[in-house]
Every structure is written in structure tokens, then in C-alpha cells.
Amino acid sequence: MTGATIWLTGLPSAGKTTIAYELAGRLKAEGRRVQVLDGDEIREFLSAGLGFSREDRHTNVQRIGYVAELLARNGVLALAPVIAPYADSREAVRKRHRSEGTAYLEVHVATPVDVCSVRDVKGLYAKQAAGEISGLTGVDDPYEAPESPDLRIESHQQTVQESAAALHALLTERGLA
Ligand SMILES: Nc1ncnc2c1ncn2[C@@H]1O[C@H](COP(=O)(O)OS(=O)(=O)O)[C@@H](OP(=O)(O)O)[C@H]1O
Numbered sequence: 001m002t003g004a005t006i007w008l009t010g011l012p013s014a015g016k017t018t019i020a021y022e023l024a025g026r027l028k029a030e031g032r033r034v035q036v037l038d039g040d041e042i043r044e045f046l047s048a049g050l051g052f053s054r055e056d057r058h059t060n061v062q063r064i065g066y067v068a069e070l071l072a073r074n075g076v077l078a079l080a081p082v083i084a085p086y087a088d089s090r091e092a093v094r095k096r097h098r099s100e101g102t103a104y105l106e107v108h109v110a111t112p113v114d115v116c117s118v119r120d121v122k123g124l125y126a127k128q129a130a131g132e133i134s135g136l137t138g139v140d141d142p143y144e145a146p147e148s149p150d151l152r153i154e155s156h157q158q159t160v161q162e163s164a165a166a167l168h169a170l171l172t173e174r175g176l177a
């Protein structure tokens, strides 16, 4: 089976993690080997000690990209629901995959910031508004939206199941599912 990395980039609370796990469930039910590289878990272990400066975010994204490529090269569908706010960081991950001949798909979970800030799954938008934190992606820290992602998901206009189905359809179209 051909592996691939599927990177879900977008703002906090955009729906990256939810869509990744929904898709992972479907793919596993179809007999695929799948690994979700959850940004929060990675930051607890592989990227412990890294913060949210531009440099640390870049390092975090490169580490996740490295592990994802190793998994994908070995037939796993590696799903990375990770903000990855900088275009050059994402491009470096794409290049690594290209140079290894490993499939790579970029998915922009393009939920507008006003919707994300209402969802506010982890309370980060409220904390930023209250002045308790700063440097929140999309609010007072940059988010460079992908110009030509393989797929753009408007999660505010569809259900989780519809978002996951759109991504699954893309994988099928590319011969990856
Ligand atoms: N300042 C700031 N900006 C953005 N995000 C923040 C921040 N502080 C903590 N968090 C939470 O960290 C979660 C993991 O971030 P990532 O590793 O995906 O970010 S990055 O790609 O390294 O920028 C990320 O998870 P998600 O909400 O799932 O996107 C955030 O909830």
C-alpha cells in the first residue's frame, strides 16, 4: 500500500484534529495503517521544551515532517493536524517528501478566525482577549494561508463527516485510498 503524509494546516480550533481523527477512523475501517501526529502530543514528547516563536514553530514542523515522511515511506497514512503557520516551513516539509519520492498532500482547514474564536476549544482566544497570553496564531501572530493547497476545507459550512469525506475523496482520486 502506498503511504502518504496528509498535512492539515489551519488556525487553532479550525477543526484540524477533529477531521484528522474522523478520517483516520474511516481509513482504519478500510484496513489502512494510519497514524495521527497530533500537535499537542508531539509538543509533549518529541518537541518538549519548544515554544511558539517563529524559530520554535519551524523546528516543531520540521520534526513532525521528518517523522511523517518516515511513516509514509513505509506505507502508513500519516495525518498531521498541525498549525504550521509559515509557508517556508511547510515548503521545506514538501521538499523533503518530494526528494524521497513520498506522497504529500496539503489541506487547508480554512475556518475563518471569527468562527474559530467562537469555537475556542482550548480557551486560547478568550485568554488572548483577556491579555493573559499573546502570540496567538491568526490573532496577534502570523498565519500564512496556503496559496494553492491540494484541498481547502470550509469547515464552517459543512459537518465533520462532510469534511472528512471530501478529504477521503481526494485520497481516492490520487490513488492513496
Ligand atoms: N500562541 C499559540 N499559538 C497557536 N497555538 C497555540 C499557542 N499556544 C498554545 N497553542 C496550542 O498549541 C497547539 C499545538 O500547536 P502546533 O504544534 O500545531 O503549532 S505550530 O505548528 O508549531 O505553530 C495548538 O493546537 P490546535 O488548537 O489543535 O491547533 C494550540 O491549541
Ligand SMILES: Nc1ncnc2c1ncn2[C@@H]1O[C@H](COP(=O)(O)OP(=O)(O)O)[C@@H](O)[C@H]1O
Pocket (backbone or CB within 6 Å): 010, 011, 012, 013, 014, 015, 016, 017, 018, 019, 081, 119, 121, 154, 155, 156, 158, 159, 160, 161, 163
Ligand atoms: N466541519 C467541521 N470540521 C471540523 N470540526 C468542526 C466542524 N464543524 C464543527 N467543528 C467543531 O470545531 C471544533 C474544532 O476543534 P479541533 O478539531 O480541536 O480544532 P484544531 O485541531 O484545528 O485546533 C470541534 O469542537 C469540532 O466539533
